[in-house]
Amino acid sequence: MKCNESLGIMLDILYGEEVEPTSAYRFFCHLKECCECDAEFKELVETREILGSWDGVDETAGPETFREGFFQTRRFNWWGLVQKAAATLLIIIGGAAAAQEVGLIPERTASLPEAELARMINDIVVERQAEGWMVIGEALVTLKEDLDAKDRRQTEVFYRDLDEIEEKFLAVMEQTRLGSEEMTSQ
Amino acid sequence: MEKTDENLLLEAVRGDEISFTLLVNRWEKKIFGFVFRYTGNREDSQDVVQNTFIKAYSNLDKLQDPASFPAWIYRIALNECRIRFRKGKRIRSIEIPLCEGEAVQSVNSCISAVVTVTPEQVVSGREDLKRLSTAFYRLPEEQREVILMREYQGLLFREISEVLEVPLSTVKSRLYLGLKTLRRLMEETS
Numbered sequence: 001m002k003c004n005e006s007l008g009i010m011l012d013i014l015y016g017e018e019v020e021p022t023s024a025y026r027f028f029c030h031l032k033e034c035c036e037c038d039a040e041f042k043e044l045v046e047t048r049e050i051l052g053s054w055d056g057v058d059e060t061a062g063p064e065t066f067r068e069g070f071f072q073t074r075r076f077n078w079w080g081l082v083q084k085a086a087a088t089l090l091i092i093i094g095g096a097a098a099a100q101e102v103g104l105i106p107e108r109t110a111s112l113p114e115a116e117l118a119r120m121i122n123d124i125v126v127e128r129q130a131e132g133w134m135v136i137g138e139a140l141v142t143l144k145e146d147l148d149a150k151d152r153r154q155t156e157v158f159y160r161d162l163d164e165i166e167e168k169f170l171a172v173m174e175q176t177r178l179g180s181e182e183m184t185s186q
Numbered sequence: 187m188e189k190t191d192e193n194l195l196l197e198a199v200r201g202d203e204i205s206f207t208l209l210v211n212r213w214e215k216k217i218f219g220f221v222f223r224y225t226g227n228r229e230d231s232q233d234v235v236q237n238t239f240i241k242a243y244s245n246l247d248k249l250q251d252p253a254s255f256p257a258w259i260y261r262i263a264l265n266e267c268r269i270r271f272r273k274g275k276r277i278r279s280i281e282i283p284l285c286e287g288e289a290v291q292s293v294n295s296c297i298s299a300v301v302t303v304t305p306e307q308v309v310s311g312r313e314d315l316k317r318l319s320t321a322f323y324r325l326p327e328e329q330r331e332v333i334l335m336r337e338y339q340g341l342l343f344r345e346i347s348e349v350l351e352v353p354l355s356t357v358k359s360r361l362y363l364g365l366k367t368l369r370r371l372m373e374e375t376s
């Protein structure tokens with residue numbers, strides 16, 4: 001590769017544009033042989049590095065302000081609408097509460113007769129009590145069954161242990177008796 | 187599924203403003219980045235970006251091939267930048283952000299905030315940036331534009347040639363000369 005050919009593809013290689021692999025190979029071979037082209041390429045790489053250090057334009061700051069201009073008027077702002085609706089609702093509730101406080105709006109009263117209301121409450125209480133008793137009863141039955149089962153298991157173990165002790169005791173007594181008889185005969 | 191630029195454009199041409207707004211949302215940061223580096227001034231950039239999209243919106247029917255929207259929108263932005271730049275609103279100071287999330291400051295007041303280890307590096311970094319920005323804005327317009335589009339916008343040579351409506355070889359020669367000139371100008375100021 002000659003110097004002018006090298007210069008022809010130097011920028012393509014520098015910026016990673018499409019280059020034939022053989023051309024790229026010949027280019028780098030040429031750099032090994034030609035100090036001038038090598039220096040030229042290194043200088044361009046360095047210049048790119050310097051340009052690369054000027055990085056990070058804060059692109060967000062501009063468009064934000066930009067949004068507030070021309071396109072803001074054209075965009076349907078859902079969030080803004082929700083905020084406005086919430087604010088309106090709060091104002092209405094606050095206003096109604098204030099009006100009620102000063103007596104402009106009468107307070108809501110119960111339209112049910114007192115006896116009817118008492119009966120309803122009683123029904124609810126009784127119903128709840130019945131439910132409660134049922135739950136307690138079921139729990140007691142379960143508990144009793146558990147305790148009985150436990151007792152039965154414990155009693156069985158106890159009697160089994162007693163039987164074993166009795167057997168051992170009888171065995172010892174028999175040995176003692178046999179021992180005594182033997183000593184007496186002697 | 188996200189709509190393509192082409193789909194949004196077709197809908198926008200039919201009068202759907204929401205589609206155009208989506209398109210703006212998609213492109214405004216890129217265009218702002220380009221314009222900001224071109225003008226070096228935030229307020230000017232905001233105006234230019236706004237004018238760019240207003241012009242784009244009012245000329246949507248003239249865009250014959252929706253696939254060429256990127257080149258088209260860059261071309262409008264570039265023309266707006268040129269108009270702004272030639273009106274005499276030259277760059278006095280260049281805003282350079284120093285690290286992510288940090289407020290953008292002017293070069294003259296950013297020494298202490300440069301993210302470096304030693305004081306020497308702080309001064310060196312600041313001086314490099316200052317020399318770079320000074321040299322960059324002293325470049326001939328046509329060279330600066332090509333560097334901007336290739337280096338900071340990541341446009342391919344083919345795309346730049348489409349935006350500028352010049353042959354590919356012209357793009358390359360402008361870029362090469364731009365890089366060489368930039369280097370020379372930086373060395374002169376050091």
